Amino acid sequence: MDASLLTVQPAAPEPIYRQIVEQLRRLIAGGQLEAGELLPSVREVAGFHAINPMTVSRAYGLAESEGLLERLRGKGMAVAATRRAGQSESQRLALLEQQLVAVARHASELELPAEAVLNRLGRLMRSRE
Amino acid sequence: MDASLLTVQPAAPEPIYRQIVEQLRRLIAGGQLEAGELLPSVREVAGFHAINPMTVSRAYGLAESEGLLERLRGKGMAVAATRRAGQSESQRLALLEQQLVAVARHASELELPAEAVLNRLGRLMRSRE
DNA sequence: CCATGTGTATCATTACACCAATACACGTAG
DNA sequence: CTACGTGTATTGGTGTAATGATACACATGG
Secondary structure (H helix, E strand, O other): OOHHHOOOOOOOOOOHHHHHHHHHHHHHHOOOOOOOOEOOOHHHHHHHHOOOHHHHHHHHHHHHHOOOEEEEOOOEEEEOOOOOOOOOHHHHHHHHHHHHHHHHHHHHHOOOOHHHHHHHHHHHHHOOO | OOHHHOOOOOOOOOOHHHHHHHHHHHHHHOOOOOOOOEOOOHHHHHHHHOOOHHHHHHHHHHHHHOOOEEEEOOOEEEEOOOOOOOOOHHHHHHOOHHHHHHHHHHHHHOOOOHHHHHHHHHHHHHOOO
């Protein structure tokens, strides 16, 4: 895996280390990161995105305690072996549930018709090919 | 408007005052709060949700500086007169844009087919009556 | 007029989150 | 063995959220 595949927005309200953890969670659940695959080193990620190595280390540490990654001493961090390929679609969908509930609540507060929201979201998803 | 209509989650990562501001923004844009309608007093909201009056005051202050509310001296805060009824659908949809973009990105990372996401979201929105 | 109800300014205080910099321990690789 | 590359413990600085306690200015409403 390449450090350039991670998206990091230092300006976002969401803390950087959490951006990384959640991104890893999704990339692994979706199978874009395979079990055993070695992650870019803390310094590599930090250098590429101009952030501090400790911030990346914190993210990796959390991901490990969550069972996503495993530490290969002297080599780095790798996707945990237990995480084989992607999970089932319903499991992956569950990772989006909270966010979808929030969208539904906000749409309701905005008195937006469901079709309008679904149309826009559909367009956004398909434009990512 | 009743204080019970506001949803506040002190445990959420999102700061309370911002939860309130954004909720007001949506309720007003959606027309559920009509122009001129009086809001519950700072102490009323604070008492109902067991939070500090100054936290509510901060939210009201921000909402006013944003043009959402206007101060009626001696009476309280009311929905700004300039905000007549709801805005156009596209304007309201724009308030959801950022969140929808995030959903699309996450769905992509999860390798979820667009239909699965749209189905789930549609179900959630329609289950809100 | 005056009691009551608005919002708000002002501190001080507590708590916490985030992140940067340094220095360290450890295993790998040659 | 040694140089290098891992991750990370530690410390400190910075900013922010939220509370609590007053006190104030103001307008309403009886």
